[in-house]
Amino acid sequence: MLGVIARKIFGSANDREIKALRATVEQINALEPEVEKLSDEDLRARTDWLRDRLNNGETPEQVLPDAYATVREAAKRVRGERHYDVQLTGGIVLNNSKIAEMKTGEGKTLVSTLPVYLNALSGKGVHVVTVNDYLARRDAEWMGQVYGFLGMSVGVIMHGMTDDQRRAAYRCDITYATNNELGFDYLRDNMKFRLEDMVQREFNYAIVDEVDSILVDEARTPLIISGPAEDGSAMYLAVDQLIPKLVEADYEKDEKARAVTLTEEGTEHAEQLLGEMGILTEGTLYDIANVHLVHHTNQALRAHKLFQRDTDYIVKDGKVVIIDEFTGRMMEGRRYSDGLHQALEAKERVDVQNENQTLASITFQNYFRLYPKLAGMTGTAMTEAEEFEEIYGLSVVEIPTHRPIARKDYDDEIYRTAEEKWDAIADLLVECHARQQPSLVGTVSIEKSEMLSALLKKRNIPHEILNAKQHEREAYIVAQAGAPGVITIATNMAGRGTDIKLGGNVEMRAELELVDVPDAEREAGIERIRLEVIEDQKKVLAAGGLFVIATERHESRRIDNQLRGRSGRQGDPGASKFFLSLEDDLMRIFGSERMDSMLQKLGLEKGEAIYHPWINKALEKAQQKVEGRNFDIRKNLLKFDDVMNDQRKVIYEQRRDLMQAKDVAEDVAEMRAEVIEGIVARHCPEKIYPEQWEATSLHEECLRLFGLDLPVIDWIKEEGIDPTVVHERIAKAVDSKMAAKVANYGSDIIRQVEKSLLLQLLDQSWKDHLLALDHLRQGIGLRAYGQRDPLNEFKREAFNLFEEMLGMLRERVTQMLSHVELQSTPRPEDLEPRRQQQMQENHPAPEGDSAAATAAEERQQRQGSGVAVDANDPSTWGRVSRNAPCPCGSGKKYKHCHGQLA
Missing domain, CATH: 1.10.3060.10 (Helical scaffold and wing domains of SecA)
Structure with missing residues (x-):
């Protein structure tokens, strides 16, 4: 009670922080008249002036007002966009190494230009991290106009680029890239053998866009570079044939020390035998080019002379199983390291397991903690504020909206069965379409989006379906989702990064409709589209704005809020409603059996729904429990990875010192x-x-x-x-x-x-x-x-x-x-050191977390958007999630089509 009273009198901690930044915003605004008078050349010259000030000992905070005023003016001249005061506030928060929570449509991409420019003045490089290649390329193109105008260089890291291209992009003042590309480049760099082959430079400052998705959803599984155990089974089997041909004088065995080694005569004999077998083609066993053979020979010798079957191990079901020397029990799942287990498998003539061995790995938590200065922005971070603070030391600041939110959020409607729920959703969509109100439907999976699409087709209702099949069409579909009567069905994660403007998007329509129009007629075409969009906007506003419909509560409140936030941008009207059934995953966890019997006793008829604010609160508590469990999993993963991370730092530092x-x-x-x-x-x-x-x-x-x-x-x-x-x-x-x-x-x-x-x-x-x-x-x-x-x-x-x-x-x-x-x-x-062949990069979707799994599935499909995908050429498909639709266009899941296991 006292807390509520104190907040009313003094404001919340967040309110007080925003208020404290007001003075800096006023400083920036006061500089606007002066900066507006400058010519383009004089405005560009401010970059060198600001750099000199930093080189002379001033701090970034001291030059911040001048730098932000410069960027604001450059954005006005180049993009026709002026930073609002709340955007300036967000920019200050980002420079202070915090997370700025800004609602959808508030212009986070434009906000980022402020701290990016300021921190790039040092010349040490700034990384802007996005969730997919498309957004990295798009943002680099859009905001690159502002940076280029001010004399800054901009690079973008895309999947499939060469090391030289990556190195050039990292040398730029500002580099746009996905989290995966940055992480894998770091791991690959620490597997290089010369400093000049490395692509990244020292870390300086990073801004993570959609910070909740990258630092929370994807943080439960590490990035892994793996490869087959070197040389494979063939070499183990070949060298194994050598050992029985050796005589006692060829080796010395010390059973006490569990060691066996070739004598000088044994080395010569082994060289002769390996030569006859065609394995040792030139030189001696200890020639530098043949060093790997020493390892195989030593392990084969150990397998034959030191390890006894049915004492140290047994052969069971075609596998070599270790026996614990103290307990005598089988140690299922355990394997000897350093190739010894493969040598035993070769000795016993069972399948030699060519392990896909981890060559390098790191979690996103530990990767992003390498940056001396880190910040993030998203529309939904407050629900995970504790995790950001505890894991990354990042506090979350909620930035007020430029205009008050006018969206109406209805209470959830709960039905007994999924069938009733889908019928109710279809009925509402028919109503929206009839009154020309655009609607966006969020589903939790591709299958469910296609199920709803089938329902609407039966009713002859036109609609767009947006899932992993669309690739780059995503931006166009989402941009037009605000046109009168348009129905867009999308998976929850789809379309992030693109605004839904009521009435439609002029630029996107122009790109689509004026492709073959001559330049002379293009201006007239754009003007026609602009007038049509204005008329359409009036219709949509009269119909109540964008109606967001969610088909299920997610296990994370953030994902629900992301979907809801698509409506009501920049003070526009809008509405949102969640439809649930007792057969939904979260409702089953919540205890739907008791509720089902209770509802039947209360006489709930088929097709009737219940809705009440208390139910919303109960569901929110259920979601909080699931979020807490997922946080514990991520925290536990990090504790274990921290142990490995300390060792990783030692090894990587040692490698760098050796190369230098x-x-x-x-x-x-x-x-x-x-x-x-x-x-x-x-x-x-x-x-x-x-x-x-x-x-x-x-x-x-x-x-x-x-x-x-x-x-x-x-x-x-x-x-x-x-x-x-x-x-x-x-x-x-x-x-x-x-x-x-x-x-x-x-x-x-x-x-x-x-x-x-x-x-x-x-x-x-x-x-x-x-x-x-x-x-x-x-x-x-x-x-x-x-x-x-x-x-x-x-x-x-x-x-x-x-x-x-x-x-x-x-x-x-x-x-x-x-x-x-x-x-x-x-x-x-x-x-030259022997390089690892057939390296694979993996960032598996965490099991049991549908948020991250959905995100990973969508991202995997979009990640390759820079390369043309040919339905008839599997080599162009890249990595396809097993649950994603098959790229061949059959309509089946990949695992039931081209990804079917033999």
């Missing part, structure tokens, strides 16, 4: 020193008598890692021997060997080899580590049954795996460089 370094000799020497220190500490512990040291094992380790046959056993028999002395002697011998290689091949070649191998092995180790984390993540939830927190368990084990990975990396780098042999004149391609 002229050579990595110091890093390699440091790794070598740590490896020597580690093996001496393991085999010659301090405070233990030398006769108890593991001299034989240390000798074998020196042979395996460094290829050196050192008299370790004799050293340890010496009087007063100390671990430090052993360490120094091994280090001296290894350093001498490496110095000899430098002398033999030349310093430049060795430095190149070191850098190439280090990057290759770092990527291979990281890839294997991601696979291990994937497997760990899948089963970690079961720890809860043992009263242990899965997240803490994951953190602990992921850290241990990371430490093991770094230790193994040091060993592999040292071993490879010690054994590697070069041809007298190495080929450039041998020194």
